[in-house]
Amino acid sequence: MAATTGTTEKTETTARTLGWAWVVLVVITVASWRLAPAHFTDTVVASTGVTALVLVLTYIKARVILRYFMEVRSSPRWLRIGTEVWLIVLLGAVFGIYLA
Amino acid sequence: MGKVTVQQPDTETVAVPDGRLPGDVHMWVMVLGDLIVFSSYFLIYLIYRSMDPESFLRAQQHLDINIGSINTVVLLTSSLFVARSVLSARAGAHRQAIGFVYAAGGCGVLFMVLKGYEWAAKISAGHTNSDMFFSFYYVITGVHLVHVLIGLIVLGVVVRELQNPGRRRTWMVETGATYWHMVDLLWVIIFGLLYVMR
Numbered sequence: 001m002a003a004t005t006g007t008t009e010k011t012e013t014t015a016r017t018l019g020w021a022w023v024v025l026v027v028i029t030v031a032s033w034r035l036a037p038a039h040f041t042d043t044v045v046a047s048t049g050v051t052a053l054v055l056v057l058t059y060i061k062a063r064v065i066l067r068y069f070m071e072v073r074s075s076p077r078w079l080r081i082g083t084e085v086w087l088i089v090l091l092g093a094v095f096g097i098y099l100a
Numbered sequence: 101m102g103k104v105t106v107q108q109p110d111t112e113t114v115a116v117p118d119g120r121l122p123g124d125v126h127m128w129v130m131v132l133g134d135l136i137v138f139s140s141y142f143l144i145y146l147i148y149r150s151m152d153p154e155s156f157l158r159a160q161q162h163l164d165i166n167i168g169s170i171n172t173v174v175l176l177t178s179s180l181f182v183a184r185s186v187l188s189a190r191a192g193a194h195r196q197a198i199g200f201v202y203a204a205g206g207c208g209v210l211f212m213v214l215k216g217y218e219w220a221a222k223i224s225a226g227h228t229n230s231d232m233f234f235s236f237y238y239v240i241t242g243v244h245l246v247h248v249l250i251g252l253i254v255l256g257v258v259v260r261e262l263q264n265p266g267r268r269r270t271w272m273v274e275t276g277a278t279y280w281h282m283v284d285l286l287w288v289i290i291f292g293l294l295y296v297m298r
Contacts, residue, residue, distance in 0.1 A: 015187055022180040029172045029291075036296045037157055038165035046153055047298045058292035062285055069183045070281045071122040079121065079128065086132070090139045094293065097146040 021068035028057050051098055055091050062087055122186075123274035131282045134247075138286050141243070142293055145236045152232065157298060159233035162225070167218045168295045171211050172287065178207030179284040182255075182277045189262065189273040197273065198262045204280065205255045208248055215245055237294055244286055251283045 035054060037044040066083050067073040073080070121128065149156045185200030219241075222234070229235040258276035261267050 015184060018180055018183050018187075022176060025176045025288075026173055029169055029176065032292070032296045033165055033169040035298075036163075036165040036168075037160045037298055038163045038168075038295065040161070044157060044161060044298060046157055051297045054292050054297045058289055061288045061292075065179065065281060065285045065288060069179050069284070070278060074119070075121050076119050082132065086135060086139070090142065090289075093143055094146050097143065097150050098297070100150055 018068060021064050025061055025064055028061050032057055048099070052095065055095055059087060059091050123271055123276075123278045127275045127278050131278060134282060135286070138243075138289075141240055142289065145240065145293065148232060148236065155231075156233045159227070159231055159237075160295070160298075162222070162227055163237070163295055164218050164221065165295055167214055168291060171214050171218075172291050174207050174211050174214070175284045175287050178204040178211070179281050181207065182280045185258075186270075186273055186277045189268070189270050194262050194268055198259055201255050201259050201262070205252055205259075208252050208255070208280075212245060212248055215241065215248075240290055240294065244283070244290060247283050247286065251280045254279045 032054065033039065035050055063084075066087070072083055181200045181204035185197040185204065188194070188197035188200060219238070222237075227234045229238060254276045258273055261269060261272045261276075
């Protein structure tokens with residue numbers, strides 16, 4: 001099955017996009033490593049600010065995986081909206097319970 | 101409700117036009133169901149955590165954040181390999197696609213080995229199910245680990261598909277990829293909620 005030139009170009013572009021998505025995910029992971037309670041030997045106190053930041057970073061990571069790796073960004077509307085709603089409701093509920 | 105394009109069970113489909121579902125719709129239904137099941141685990145964990153945040157935070161400090169972070173990068177890398185294998189399969193580069201799937205599977209095995217080591221180290225240090233945080237930790241990461249194992253079997257099916265010149269259906273590769281990415285997606289959330297939040 002020979003790929004056309006246009007297709008090859010598109011594939012290369014997408015491969016590059018995937019590479020960048022991976023870089024973003026790894027950078028956020030390394031940043032999270034520094035924030036984690038286990039990173040400190042002293043007693044760590046609860047922090048609403050850190051938790052909120054962690055949830056925002058988790059939202060970005062999950063969204064990058066969904067949209068770029070799972071190709072949700074070019075999928076039907078119901079899937080794009082459904083996954084977005086799921087992620088926001090989940091992380092919103094997590095933060096709500098955390099604050100309660 | 102957007103229009104759902106009917107799957108083409110051949111290798112002609114190369115580009116992904118807007119509004120096309122990658123892989124089989126049944127896999128997506130299963131993935132969305134699994135995401136909801138895991139979400140309920142996460143919320144139950146948060147409810148218990150909110151009842152005793154101090155002791156949960158103390159216990160979280162005993163996790164191995166280095167292994168947790170390395171495992172996150174390992175799984176993210178495996179997802180990149182799987183995504184690349186889908187691109188290769190679409191372009192008709194089946195040998196390359198198989199190589200990417202093997203690389204992803206290798207990462208999956210490495211994840212399981214590191215997770216096993218992490219568990220063994222925690223159990224020998226006395227962090228067992230008797231601690232509320234650690235009982236959540238073992239159950240959530242344990243159920244996730246089963247998903248990694250199933251994912252490895254799925255990747256095996258994808259390799260078989262790609263090896264057979266008479267098959268090589270792109271949508272099968274996409275379907276397997278969708279499952280594997282879900283395993284990665286769930287881990288990213290587990291990492292945030294168990295390892296990093298305070």
